[in-house]
Amino acid sequence: xxxxxxxxxxxxxxxxxxxxxxxxxxxxxxxxxxxxxxxxxxxxxxxxxxxxxxxxxxxxxxxxxxxxxxxxxxxxxxxxxxxxxxxxxxxxxxxxxxxxxxxxxxxxxxxxxxxxxxxxxxxxxxxxxxxxxxxxxxxxxxxxxxxxxxxxxxxxxxxxxxxxxxxxxxxxxxxxxxxxxxxxxxxxxxxxxxxxxxxxxxxxxxxxxxxxxxxxxxxxxxxxxxxxxxxxxxxxxxxxxxxxxxxxxxxxxxxxxxxxxxxxxxxxxxxxxxxxxxxxxxxxxxxxxxxxxxxxxxxxxxxxxxxxxxxxxxxxxxxxxxxxxxxxxxxxxxxxxxxxxxxxxxxxxxxxxxx
Numbered sequence: 001x002x003x004x005x006x007x008x009x010x011x012x013x014x015x016x017x018x019x020x021x022x023x024x025x026x027x028x029x030x031x032x033x034x035x036x037x038x039x040x041x042x043x044x045x046x047x048x049x050x051x052x053x054x055x056x057x058x059x060x061x062x063x064x065x066x067x068x069x070x071x072x073x074x075x076x077x078x079x080x081x082x083x084x085x086x087x088x089x090x091x092x093x094x095x096x097x098x099x100x101x102x103x104x105x106x107x108x109x110x111x112x113x114x115x116x117x118x119x120x121x122x123x124x125x126x127x128x129x130x131x132x133x134x135x136x137x138x139x140x141x142x143x144x145x146x147x148x149x150x151x152x153x154x155x156x157x158x159x160x161x162x163x164x165x166x167x168x169x170x171x172x173x174x175x176x177x178x179x180x181x182x183x184x185x186x187x188x189x190x191x192x193x194x195x196x197x198x199x200x201x202x203x204x205x206x207x208x209x210x211x212x213x214x215x216x217x218x219x220x221x222x223x224x225x226x227x228x229x230x231x232x233x234x235x236x237x238x239x240x241x242x243x244x245x246x247x248x249x250x251x252x253x254x255x256x257x258x259x260x261x262x263x264x265x266x267x268x269x270x271x272x273x274x275x276x277x278x279x280x281x282x283x284x285x286x287x288x289x290x291x292x293x294x295x296x297x298x299x300x301x302x303x304x305x306x307x308x309x310x311x312x313x314x315x316x317x318x319x320x321x322x323x324x325x326x327x328x329x330x331x332x333x334x335x336x337x338x339x340x341x342x343x344x345x346x347x348x349x350x351x352x353x354x355x
Contacts, residue, residue, distance in 0.1 A: 053098060054097045054098050054101060055097065055246075055247075055250065056094075056097065056250070057073035057075070057093065057097065057100070057112070058073075058075070059073075060072065060073055060119075060120055061073070061074055062120065063144070063147050063148065064124065064147065065140070065143040065144040065146065065147035065148075066139065066140060066142075066143030066144075066147075067123060067124055067125070067128050067140075067143075068116055068121055068122065068123060068124060068140060068143070069121065069122045069123075069124055070113050070114065070121050070140070070144050070147075071113070071114045071119050071120030071121045071122075072093070072111055072112060072113035072114065072144070073093050073096075073100065073110075073111075073112040074109070074110065074111055074112075075100045075101060075103075075104035075109075075110045076100075076103065076104030076107065076108050076109040076110045077104075077107060077109055078109060079109070080104075080107045080108050080109040081107070081108055081109065081153075081154070081177075081353070082108070082109045082110075082111060082150050082152070082153035082154065083103055083108045083109070083110050083111070083153060083154045083155075083156060083349055083353075084111045084112075084113070084141065084144075084145070084150075084153045084154070084155050084156070084165075085099060085100065085110065085111070085112045085156050085157065085161070085338070086113070086115070086141070086155065086156070086157035086158075086160070086161030086162075086164050086165055087112075087114075087115060087118075087157070087158070087159070087160070087161050088157070088158050088159020088160040088161050088162070088335075088336075089159060089160050089264060089267070090229075090230035090233050090234070090251075090255065090264075091159065091251055091336060091339075092114060092118050092119055092251045092254035092255075093112045093113070093114055093119065093254070094247075094250050094251045094254075094339065095158070095251075095336055095338045095339045096110075096112045096338050096339070096342075097339070098338075098339065098342035099338045099339075099342045099345050099346050099349075100112055102342060102343065102346040103346050103349060103350075106346075106350060108154075108349075111144075111148070111150075111153070113141075113144055114254060114257075115137060115140070115160060115161075115164075115263075116132065116136075116137060116140055116259070116263055117130070117132065117257055117259040117260045117262065117263025117264065118254045118255070118257055118260065118263075119253075119254035119257060120257075121257070122257075122258075122259075123259060129278060130259050130262035130263055130266060131266060131277060131278050131281075132263045132264070132266040132267035132270065133266075133267070133270045133277035133278070133281060133285070134163055134164070134167060134187070134188050134270075134285075134288065135167060135277075135281040135284035135285055135288065136277070136278065136281055137160065137163075137164050138163075138164045138167035138168050138171070138284075139281075139284075140164075141155070141164055141165075141168055142168065142172060142175060145175060151175065152174070152175055152176065152177045153175070153176070153177060154176075154177050154178045154179070154180070154349055154352060154353050155168055155169060155176050155178075155179050155180070156179070156180035156181075156338075156345070156348070156349050156352075157180070157181065157182065158182035158183070158301075158335070158336070158337050158338060159182070159183075159335065160267070161182075162181045162182050162183055162184075162186045163186040163187060163188065165179055165180075165181055166179070166181055166185060166186055166187050166294060167187060167284075167288065169294045169296050169298070170187065170287075170288070170292040170293070170294050171284060171287060171288070171292065173294075173295060173296050176296045177296070177297075177353065178296055178297040178298065178299075178349075178352040178353045178355065179294065179296050179297070179298040179299070179352060180298070180299050180300075180301065180345070180348045180349050180352050181298065181299075181300050181301070182300075182301045182302075182303065182337045182338075183300075183301075183302065183303075183306070183308060183309060183310070184300040184302070184310070184314055184316070184317035184320070184321075184327075185291075185294070185300075185317035185320040185321070187288050187291065187292075188271055188288070189289065189291065190271070190273050190285075190289070191289065193271055193272055193273070194272075194273060204237075204307040204308060207229065207233060207268070208268045208271070208272070211264065211265045211268040211269060212268065212269055212272060212274055216265070217261065217265050220260070220261035220264055220265055221261045223256070226255060226260075226261070227252055227255070230252060230255060231248055231252075234248060234336070236307070237306060237307055237308070237334055237335035237336075238305070238306075238334030238335050238336050238340060239305055239334055240305050240332050240333070240334055240340075241333075241334050241336065241339075241340045243339075291320065293319075293320050293321065293322045294320060294321050294322065294323070295321075295322045295323040296323055297323055297324040297325070297352055297353070297355035298321050298323060298324070298325050298326075298352060298355070299325075299326045299327070299328065299348040299349075299351055299352040299355070300314055300317070300321070300325075300326075300327045300328070301327075301328050301329075301330060301337055301344070301345070301348055302314060302327070302328070302329045302330065303329075303330050303333040303334055303335060303337050303340075303341075304329055304330060304331045304332060304333060305332055305333060305334045306333070306334050306335040306337075307335075308335065313327065313329060314327040314329075323355075324355035325355070326351065326352075326355065328344075328348065330344055
């Protein structure tokens with residue numbers, strides 16, 4: 001069991017500061033203490049296991065928020081400081097199945113929502129446009145916070161989740177206490193996306209171009225092809241993660257949402273200016289096109305084995321973060337950082353909240 005002493009040691013804090021452990025056998029892992037606060041600090045130690053100890057959240061709750069009925073997991077004390085953990089594609093809330101208990105044990109109230117089109121999250125109206133542009137997903141988070149009566153929270157994410165958290169931190173900083181962002185500054189620039197990347201980088205994005213075609217859309221609507229495509233992405237972008245079939249299948253169940261194909265295809269087509277968003281978000285997108293800086297306390301994480309990690313150890317986006325800041329690189333970790341290295345991710349959340 002992770003007890004008061006072992007969890008405190010794992011997060012680099014005194015034993016008396018950690019709450020009683022909730023995790024199962026063998027879950028205590030060593031995580032280095034935080035690097036000193038500063039500009040571009042690095043922590044290059046390998047942190048966290050490749051396999052998790054949890055397989056499910058206790059139960060999924062539902063709440064009406066904005067245009068959605070949002071499904072979400074919640075762990076930790078009801079009146080604890082809030083952390084909202086945001087997943088990416090092709091993933092779901094299980095990316096945080098080991099992170100959430102670690103943070104709950106530390107006294108945080110942890111909220112892990114299914115993004116629109118995933119899991120038990122549903123649109124309230126059949127007439128609502130199945131829009132997956134970046135600002136729409138970010139405003140879903142604000143609507144969820146409003147529905148749960150949460151004024152401020154630490155936001156933590158990867159992939160779509162990083163982008164969403166970055167946008168909230170940039171445009172609604174009063175709602176974001178601190179930020180953990182895998183891959184750093186991921187706000188989409190439609191103008192920049194019109195320009196080609198280096199061939200090797202383009203290769204990693206193969207599915208983005210596939211979804212731009214009718215064949216790709218049909219593949220996402222076909223349950224078998226969708227299953228095999230998303231599994232291929234997992235294998236490709238997390239080359240060192242020894243996950244088993246059951247781990248993937250638990251997440252793949254979230255892809256059976258009736259709006260999944262429409263949301264995924266629209267997201268990637270919108271990024272390439274091949275699909276329109278909604279006019280109600282034009283003002284937000286105009287602000288995002290200016291690449292606004294983020295001033296809230298932030299820890300950015302780069303995964304060394306993630307094919308999407310930009311070279312340079314965070315230097316390519318360092319100027320976008322103007323507040324208290326730390327950067328860390330995780331050796332031998334792939335794209336799904338919170339599930340591949342849960343202790344390192346939890347450590348980043350605690351440290352960002354203290355910057």
